[in-house]
Every structure is written in C-alpha cells, then in structure tokens.
Amino acid sequence: MAAMKKTLNQNIFREFKFSFARFISIVILISLGVYVLVGLKVTGHDMRITGNNYYTAHKMADAYVEGNTSFTRADQKYIKQLPHVSKAEFSTYRDAVIKNTHTTVRLLSNTSQISTNNVTKGRLPKAANEIALNNSERGKYQIGDSITFANNKNQSKVSGLKQTTFKIVGFVTSSDYINKQNLGTTTAGTGELNSFGVITKAAFKNYQPTVAKLDYNNLRGSSYDNEFENQIQQNVNDSQRGLNHRANLRQAALVNRAKHKINQQATELKRQQTALNKRRTQLSASASRLSATQRRQANRPIKAAQARIDQAKQKLQTTSNKLNSGNRVTYQIQSRNDYNLGYNEYGENSRKIDLLSNSFPIIFFAVAILVCVITMSRMGEESRIQLGTLRALGYSKFDTMKVFLSYGFLSGLIGTGLGAWIGTTFLPTQIFKTYSANFSVPDFHALISVKWILISLLISLVCTTVPGAYVAGRSLKEYPATLMLPKKPKRGAKILLERVPFIWKRLSFNYKVTFRNIFRFKLRMMMTILGVMGCTALLITGFGMRDSLSGVNTKQYHEIVHYDIISIFNPSATTKQKQAYERAVNNTSGIKYQTQIYYEGLTAKPRATNNQSVSLMVPKQPTKLNQFITLQNPDSNKAIRLSNNGAIITDKLAHLTNTKVGGHITLTNSTGKHYRIKVSGITQMYVGHSVYMNANYYHHRFGKRVAYNANMLKLNNRSDGNINRVASDLNQQPAALTSIQSNGAKKMVDNLLGGLNNIVLIITIAASALAFVVLFTLTNINVSERERELATIKVLGFYPGEVIMYVFRETFILTFVGILVGFVGGAWLHNFIMQTLPPDNAHVDLTLLWTNFATSAGLTIIFAFMVMFLMASKIKNIDMLGALKGVD
C-alpha cells in the first residue's frame, strides 16, 4: 500500500505539472479577488488608525471654544467646568503674512497638554523672538533663519504681537492643522490660511486667551468611530447655550465698561466745555477793552479748543453708537469635525474608500469565483478515466479525490496568501501615498486584517476545492468500469436560432458553426459573457469616476459659478474706513462685474451626516445675481428667481436634508440660533452648499434689515494668481475682514480627485488583469476541451489562421456581447458609486462620456486579441496524430 500511495502522490504531482497554466490562472484569479477585497477593506480602517495614532501623539483637543473676544478669568473657570471636560488649555493666535509674499501664517501660542506641537527637528520656542514653523516649511526654511511677518499692507507690524521678526528654532507638526494646503480661512492676506507657526506667550502683546482646547472624559472608542464622534457632538451641543450666556455677560460687561468710559469722557468734555464757555464769556466781557487784532489773537486758542472738544464729542458718539450696533461677543464651541477641516476631510476620505470596498471587490470576487468553479469542474470531468482507474485499483474515494483537494487547497491558499499580502501592504500604502500629498499625517500603519483574510481564505478554498470534488464525487457514484470509458461528448443539438430561418439561412457556414458551438457550452458562454461584462463594467466605472470628478470643476466654474471672490467687510467699521474700502474695490483693476451682497456662514445639521456648512447670500440687486451665479433647475436647466416668500437652496443640500420645494430647512448660526427657512426653489450646484434669498425674505425670517457686508467680484483674469492678488489687495483695507475665493472648492475637488486617481488606476489595472485571465482561462478550457475537433479540422486542411478563427469567432462574439452587457453594468455601477462617493457637500455629473465606453471596450478587445496570440501557439502545437488516435 505504501508503494501505491507513492504512485498516487506522484500522480497528484504530475497533475500540477501538466496543468501549470491552469494552476497559475487560478492562483492569479484568487489573488486578484483577495487583493482588491482585503486591500480596499483595510485601507479605510488603516487610514483611520494611522490618523488616530497621529491625533493621540499630538493629544488632539476633542473640542474647541473660540471667542471673538478674549476670555475673562471667570470665563476660563466656567469653560474648565463645562460638563465632561477633563482638561482645558487656553491659547491664542494672530494671523499674519510672511513679508513680501502672499503666504498667510497662523502664529499660535504654544500649548503643552492639549493639541500639542510635536517637534520634528530643532526645538520649541523658548524666547519671545523664537518661532517653530510648520513641518511642511522645512524645504523653504532652515533652523537659524529669521522670518519676518507683516500685516495686510506688507508693513512689519502685526497687531497683538510685540515683534514681527523671529528666529526659526525648529519645525513642528500639529493635529489641528493636518491639511497641507488649505488650513482654513483667515483675515490675513488672501483669506486662505497657508501655514502655521508656534511662538511663546511672551511674544504676544498683553497675552489674552481666545481659544480653549478641551478634553472630554466620557469618550469611548477612537477617532472617527461613531460612538466617539456622537459623544463629542452631544457634549458640544449641550455646552453651546451656557457659552452663549457667558458671551452675553461678557458683552454686557464690555458695554458697561465702555459706557462707563464714555460717561467719564463725556463728563470730562462737559467740564472742559464749561471752562471754555467761561473763558469765552470772560473774553467777551473784556472784549471792548481790546483792539481787533488782540481780540482775534485771544479768540484763536478758544476756537481751537472748541474744535478739539467737538471732535472728541463726535468720536464719543460713534463709539457709543458702535456699542449698540457693533459685533456681538460670541463664544463658539465646535467638535473636532467642525473646528478642524483636515480631520473632517481625512475621515471623509477614508470612508469613501470603505464605500468602494463594498462594491468593487464583490465584482472581482464574483468573476474570479465563477472562473475558478468552471475551471475546477472541468478538471473534475477531465480526470474521469483516471478516477475510474484508481477506483478499480482499489483506492478509496478519498484517495482518488485527494488530487482535487490538494490542487484546490494549494491554489486557494497560495492565491489568498499572495492577494492578502499585496492587499495588506501595496494597495493601502499606494492609496495613502496620494492622500499624504494633502495631509501631513505620516507613518502609515498597514495593519493585517485577520478577519478579512480569513473570510477571503474561506471563500477561496470553497471555490477551489468544492467544484472539482463535487464533479468528481458525482462521477465516482458510477461504476469504475463505466467510469473508465470517457464521457460521451456533449451531443449536438439544434439551437433556438435555427428556428428563425430568416436569420439562420443568411448566416455564413462559419457563423452557423460558431453559433452552434456557443450554445453547445451554455455554462461557458454565460461565464465568458459575465467575466467580460464584469471587467468592462469595472473599467467603465474606473474611467468614468475620473472624468465625472474632473468634470465637476469645469462644469462648476463654466456653467454655475461665475464670481471669483466674495470680499467681506465689517459693516460697523468707521464710515471713513468703509469709504476707503469701497474706493479700493472700485479702483481694483480687472473687475468685470461687482455687486454687494450679505454673506453669512451657517450650519445645516442633516440627520444622516456630519454638520454641513452653508453659505447664506442675499444679493442687493437680485436681478444682477445671474452675472455671478446661475440659478437653474438641475434637471430642466430652467432659470430660477428669488422670491419674497422663500429661499433657493442648492440641490445637494436639498438631497442631504431631504427637502423638497415648498418644504423647510433649518439653519443654525454661529451662536447656535436656529432659523427655519422655506424652500422656494432648488438650484444646481456641484460643490458647496448655499442658500440664496432676497432682502425681503431675509428681513422676514431673520427679523432685521439686511446689512450688506460683502462684495462679490467677477474678474477678467480668473487665474489663481490674479485672484490671490486681488484678495490680498482688498484685505489690506482696515474695513475688510476676509476674502472667500470661489476656487477653494476647486482645490478640494482636485485633492479628492488626486486621491481617487490612484485607486482608479489600481482598479483599472486589476480589472484589466482580471479580464485577461478570465478570457485566457475560458479560452484555454475551450481549446483543450476541443483539441480533437481542432485536430480534425487541421487534418482537413484548415490553415492556422482559420483554425484560430474557428475557436475565436466564438470568443469574439461572446466578448462583444459581454462588452455590451458590460456597458449597462458599468453605467449602473458608475451611477451607484458616484452617488455616494463624492464628499457630502458635492455631487457630480453622472453622465458617462462616450470615451469611457470606447476605452473600456477597446481595452477588453485588446485583451481578447492578446489571449488570441497566446492561444495561437497552443493551437498550432496541437498534435494532429496524437489527438486523433483515441476513441471518439
């Protein structure tokens, strides 16, 4: 028996050797499936873990309280005692521009316990004239360099700072600024924050905290977990009211103090006036005694004093006016997702990959499994005679099946191992690499996901062992004697098409044969079509995703958004400052159109997603709005007008909040006050949420007259450089607060696109490989199954090309059908993915370009041809004599 076993093992070994191509095909198929599944499943998770590690290393704050006025001691005490706050640390910042550049930098006071700045090189600042810069500035600056900051007028003077020139002593990373490009909005320079630096508290003039960084003690899980995020959000929501109250108290205190000062000054002025009046009376009393010249001389100081007093009175009047109408004190509390743009985007990006992991791998796996099943059952059939012989020799059923089990087990194991390995290492790091262009989160942690690898292994092993063993087991039920006869070839049969003589008669002989053959092997026909369909669909989706995403920017900036800058000013600035600002706007060169609007950043809180920022815009001249923004119905492209009894909202916002025309949407302002707004129209927009209303409806809803606070500008030259130039020129005005650039969204989409491009590339390559292996495997089976038939027609005198076409006519027809079905599948898959993939504040054009179809079909056809060339040699090498020797 031992000797027998040895022969059996040899036999098994020979099976591997003789069907090496088949073995490799199965391994590749399985590894492709596992690679995409494991890769996409772990990447999102890996990214979040990596992020979380980074946040933990920086002791990132769970929430921020930010005031537009500094916190008093009492405020600080109050914040420290907010519910669930375990720790609070205070800091402040000033925004400035690096002298002689457009680069805006936030200069932060260093924190040591929460949201710390971790040194990557050098050290943290110790003296008031030292600074540690954002690590991403390492290429531009070196330790020991000095750096000078300026205000918006490029003067070396930054309000709130003792000095403007600092010595660079180190480079740091921060969890609060993880975006590499757009770190947030600022009042400095162009309005977009570019970088940050850390300085000591001593560097600030009269240091007063304006930011509180909070840690909570009731959080479970890690960053981006639902439980974690929801708890923070709840804590934040619970605290806003109390903070509003604190802000009101502070407001009242400030007003009182100011009033007191004003009163003091008024009393003083009154006293001076009385004194002056007295002098005037004295003067008039003695006037008769003086000459005209003397009188004029005596009058002069009195006149000057009067003028001084008048001026002081005027100033006092504006100050007290401002007290009533001026900016109110706000203390805003925000969760990580809201105070930290990068945190939100990074999490969002990782979830987009999760989303892809739910659709793409299924198709890969499905196709791979189908082909494995067909290959292995074919193997079971091929080995009939051998099985019979072994049975006749007295081997047990298990022994005879061993070959399938070991073959399947090995291919499944190797395939899974290979796929899991590349899927765990290569794919996640590749995807992460593209994101690391936008985020300063380093040290990617590629974790091994035991769960997904085991799931893949289980599916793979089932696919590779069960079909072969099942088919073989079925044949083993027959008697060894009948088993040893080869299975009768599949009988020929008429096909349905023949019953349509109209078509059948017209077909050339070759096509009749081809169609007969196609329908003879129905299973393989289905498999080929499904395989090709899957691959074409994946390719279309891959290419389509890229075009849809890049189409967003072109569409958005050619069809919808025409303005370039919204320059926001302070309506309670002095009349003189406002006039200067207006002049500056009017004198800016290269403005095509300009109009005044009211602009305010609000928040929508849809139930299903994170908080969404919404821009409220109220145009002063509603009829001119279409020069800046096209308001149109997303489906019919019909223009929509502003009305007196409702607002127009953008379509993605309507979709997220599930609002229809005639419905209502609730928006929240920075102090947490809610406004219920009626929707009179829904307009098309690709990126960003906006709400548009006219002054009447604003007055009606917000209970006050609109105070226009912004200028919307459309420039002749829409290049980034020109937009930056105009924005920073305007921001030089004391009345200017900040500039919002319409191309900010463009950059965000570009970033997302950059990240996805790599995924698309990886998916496209994997889909191509899949298409190739599927076509190869199925054609390979087709050829070996029909070796005898091919030998016969070779003997008949078919030339090699004709023999190849005899087989490939089928493959091409099936490929063609597969491509057509793949078009439908691809359109569906693309639609499905593109509805969920874009960020919450964006949506994309779902229409596919004809080039997407053409490229995908073209690639698939190229693969079919490549398979044909590979198969050509196999067909050429079919041994006529050998193949014809056996029994029919």
Add this chain to the structure above:
Amino acid sequence: MLAYIDVKHSYKIYGSGENETRANDDISFSLAKGELTIIVGASGAGKSTLLNILGGMDTNTKGDVIINGKNISKYDQRQLTTYRRHSIGFVFQFYNLIPNLTSLENVQLASEIAPDALDGEQVLNDVGLAKRMDNFPSELSGGEQQRVSIARAIAKNPEILLCDEPTGALDYHTGKKVLKLLQDFCHNSNKNVIIVTHNAAIKPMGDHVIEIGDGKVREDKVVKKPVSVEKIEW
C-alpha cells in the same frame, strides 16, 4: 507507365542511438493514377506512419515522396496544409466527426475550404445517407458515421483518398458496405484510394497491394483482376 505516387527510400526514424525506432525503414514503391491500393501489415508495422506521410500529416526523416510530380517531403508546414486541403481526403478508424455539426454540416465543413468541392447533399446522397442529413453524429450508427466521414473526405473532391483502418470499428457487414463504397468511388472517379488495414483477407479487392512488415516493404504487387468486395469473405 507513369507513377502518380512515387515513394523513394523513405525513412521515418524516432529517437536516436539505443532508442532508435525505425517506423518506416527504406520504403519505396510507386502507384499509378486511379489505383485502389491496399496496404497491409501487422500491428506496429508502420502502416499508419506511411499513410500519414503520404497525406502530409507527418513528414519523413529521409527520402522523397513525389505526388503527381511534386516532392512533398520537401514541403514546409504551410505547403503541407495546402496539399491536404486541395489534394487529400482522410478517413479515420474513429470517424472523427464534429459532434456539434449535423451530417451535412460535417461534410460542408470540408467542402467549404476546397476549391473544386462537390455538393455536400449530393455526396451524402451518394453514400446513401440522404435521409440522415440533418442528424448529429451521436444520432447515427457507427457505419453511418463512417459513411459521413467518407462523404466528408470525398466532398473535397481530392486526388487521393487515404483511409486508416476504415472498418476497424465496424461489424462485418457494415465494414463490407464501407469498403464497397470506397472501391466504387475509386473506380468511378479514377482517383487514388489507399486503404490501410491489418486484415489481409481484403487484399484481393485492391488494384495494388503493398505489404509492410517491420517498416519495410515485404511485398509490392499489382493485381491484374481485382475482385469486387461483395465476393470476398472473411
């Protein structure tokens, strides 16, 4: 008499040195046009090898094979294919019909590629299968299948019809019918038919009998008065 088929010192040697097998060992003979040739010999004698070389399915190691004045032993693969396509009809022991094609389609498969092909239906009619034209091979008996196979070979209108054990898988009566068909075809069309068999009893039906043993020609004789198949018993 001018030879139509002329084989001169043809060798087919497999392997080398100790393992050398001479399947054909210096074979020479010539056949006149229109002869029905019977090649007999024991199993392993080298008959199939010879037939395959004659039919352009195999090449010899050494020697000349001249068919109608052309030396096919010097042909490359492509020329051999053309030669098979235009000049040769093959009939195998195991029919080798294509299971997915009807009788007629099996015949048409061959006639499609030959330049002066005969009408498929007519040929099937001639072999007595007018009624089985639309049947698939699996629906036919062995004899019927072999007749389809002969029809397929004939339909190409080849110069030479090569048959390797055409009756090997058939019973006595059916075998006889098939041989009759071949004999009639040969005499009616004046084409060369070569039948390989190990059944020496049918020797009398041939115009020319070549006996092979151990790769060599043992006997080469032209029969003056061939007997009709019906009259042969074995």
